[in-house]
Amino acid sequence: MPEATTLAADDWSFALLGNRLGDRLEIEPKSTLRVTYLDTFDWRLFNRGCRLTCERQSGRKTLHWCSPSSAHPYVLPVDRDVHFAQDLPDGFLRSELVEVSGVRALLPFAAARVSRQHARVLDSRGNTVARLVVEESTPLDQSNRDAGRPIRTVTVQPIGAVRRAHNRVKKLLHESGATDPPRIDIAAAAAEIRGRRPGDYSSKPQTALRPDQRSDDVLRKVLESLRATVAANVDGVIEDTDVEFLHDLRVACRRARSALSQIKGVLPRTESDTLAGELGWLGEATGPCRDLDVYLLEMDGYRRQLETAAHEIDDFEKLLRRERAKALRRVRSALRSKRFHRLMEVWSLLSEADGEVSDSPKAAQPIGDIAGKKILKAYRKMVKRGARLSDPPPAEDLHRLRIDAKKLRYLLEFFGGLYSKKTLTRLVKELKQFQDILGGSNDMAVQQRHLAAFAETLMAEGSTRAGTVFAMGRLADTMAERQAEYANTFEERFQVFSGEASRRIYQRTFGGS
C-alpha cells in the first residue's frame, strides 16, 4: 500500500493548489487539537523507529501509533490516560506496544497545539486520489503554554491505487511551495522546549574512547556516565514511575563498584574506597525492593503455571505488594537522605574531568594497555573456573562463576568503544547467553529460598489457606526443576563460551598481538 509523505509547508498554502485543481480540491474546516508525544524514559519507541501520540480534541482522546512495519498509522480511541502498554485493551496496539515498551511506563516527553485542516484531491470521476493534512504545530511547555515557533507541514496520504495520480499530487504540492523534507521534526522541537532530546538517555555507559587516553581520564568518564545514569533515575524511583528506574539505578551502581574494584590504583584511593563502600550501602538499601519487583513481574507467569489454581496465590501477591510498599519507603528514604547526597557529591568529585590526580603510575598509563589485559584476565579466570566444575555443577559454583561473568561483562561494556563493534557485539551476545544460564540458575535458587520464607510469613500471620501454601510449594518445585535444567545446559553453553573459536577472538582482540 502507498505510504504518506510529509512536506514542509512554511511557504505553502491551499490558494496556489486550489488555482491548479479548481473544484477537484475539497477543503474541510480547520480544527484545533493537543498532541502529546509519548515514549519510555529510555526511548524504546524512538530507538525502534516508532511513534506514539495522544491526540485530544473536543473531549475525544485517541492514540496514534506509527511503526516501521506498518505503512499507515493505527488509531485507537481511549477513555483514559494510558501509562503502560498493559493498560490497553487486548488488541493490535497493546501487543505492538508491549513488545516495544515492555514494563516501562509511557511518559509524555513533549506536547504541541496543532491546528489541522484536511482536504481531498479528487479525480475527474469524483474519486479521492489523495487526502491532504495541513498542520501548524506549536510546541507547548510544561504548563501547556505556547513555547516556540510553529512548524507547518502538509502530509499527502495517497488514497486508492493509482500511483500516477499520487505522484501528480506530490508534484503539484512542490509546485505550490511545499518543500521536501521538513527541516524540523515537531516532536524533537517540542521535546527541546522541555529539555529533552529523543535518544538522550540510555542505561548503557556512553563513553567515546581512544586507546591512548590516560586511564584515570577514561575511568572518570565511565564513572561520570554512570553517575549521570543514577542521577537521571532518582526521580523515577521516588515517584515509582516504573520498576526499571530502580533497576537502572542499581545496575549503574553495580557497574561503578565493579569499575572501582577492577581498575584499582588509577583514581585517588580514599575517595575511591569511600564511594565503593557507599555504593555497597545503596545496593543493600535498594536490593529488597528490586527483588520484590522481580517476583511481582513474575506473578502472571506464576498464575499461568498454576492454571486452575491461579487464584490460590492471591494472598501471596498481597503479601508481596505489602512488603514492596515497605521496601519502597526504605528506598525513598535512602534516596532522600543526606548520606545519598554526600555519596553523589563524592562520586561527582571523583569523576570530575579536572579532579585530583593520583600519583600512581597506573593513572597515566594509556587505557589501551590496561583494558585489553583486564578483559583477557577476566575471561581466562572464567574459563579456568568453569573448566573445574563438575557436570552438572553445584549451585554455589555457578553463583561464583556468575559474579565473574558480570565482571567480564562490565569490562566489555566500559571499554567496548576501544574495539571493533562487530567483534564486541558477538562477544557480548555469547557472554549474555552464558550469563542467562548462570543468572537463571541463581535466580531459581534464591527464589526458592525466598518463597519458603514468604510461605512462613503467611503461615505466621495465621490467615492463610492451605491452598496458598500448597500452590507456593508447586511454584518452588517448578523452580527447582528449572534450576536443574539450567545446570544441565551449563556444559553445552560453557563449551561455546570457552571454545577454541571464542578463545581465539579474545586473544586476538585483547591480547595485543
Add this chain to the structure above:
Amino acid sequence: MDTLAVWTIKGGVGKTAASVNLAHAAAMSGIRTLLWDLDPQGATSYYLRALPRLPGGVETLLDRSLDLIQFVQPSEFDNLFLLPADFSYRHLDIALEEGAKPRKALAKRLRPLTDDFDLVLIDCPPSVSAVSEAVLRAADALIVPVIPTTLSMRTLEQVRTFVTTAGKHQPTLPFLSMVDRRKRIHLDTCEECLADDGFLRTMIPSASVVERMGVTRAPVAATLPSQPAAKAFGELWREIAERLCIGPGMG
C-alpha cells in the same frame, strides 16, 4: 482476524449502506478493518470514493500466487481499508466453479491477511450462488439486513435454511433495516422480529441521510455524526462486536 459477511438474497435492503457504515464504525473503534467489496455493482467502492476496479479482475481475485494485500487500498478513514469491486465479479460464480475446491477459494485468499487486519467485512452480491457458498465458508458470522416486511422475513428464512445446509454453523445475525416508524406494517413486523432473540436489537431507520450517501460518498457518521441513523449504525456495530466478542473494548 474475524470475517463477517453482510449478505442476503434480496436486493435493495440496505446491505451496502450497512457494510460501509458498520465497517466505518468498527474502524473508528480501533479495529483494523478491511472492507471487501465483492458486489460487481461496486457501490461500496463508490461510497468510499474509490475506483471499483481490481487490476486483472476475477483472475487476480482467485490467483493464489498473488497476495491480495497488494490490491488493498487505504480509505480516507483511520484503520479502514478497501479491497475494491470489479465489474468482472459478475463472472465470479463461473470462475469459482471452474477452479478447484470453489467453496474454499475465498477463505484461502483471506488467510494471508490475518496479521494485517482484525476484521474483514465482506459486502456480498445479493444472490444464492457459488459466490455465496464461498463467502459462507470464509465468514465467521453473517450479518443479514431485514426490512420489516413479509417478503423480507420470508427471505430471512431462506437465508437461514441455506446457512444450515451450506454454512459452517456460524452465527447468523439479522437486523432490522430501513425501518419506517410511520408504517404500521413495519412496526408490527419489528415487534414480531424482536421477539426472536437471534435478531440484533438495534434498528436502522429509513433515513434520507443514508440515501444521501450516494451524494456525500462517505459513511453517515463521517458527515453527520449526530444524525439518528449514524448513531444507530454505531450502536449496531457495538452490539455485533459484543455478541461476537470482537475487540478492542476501550473507547
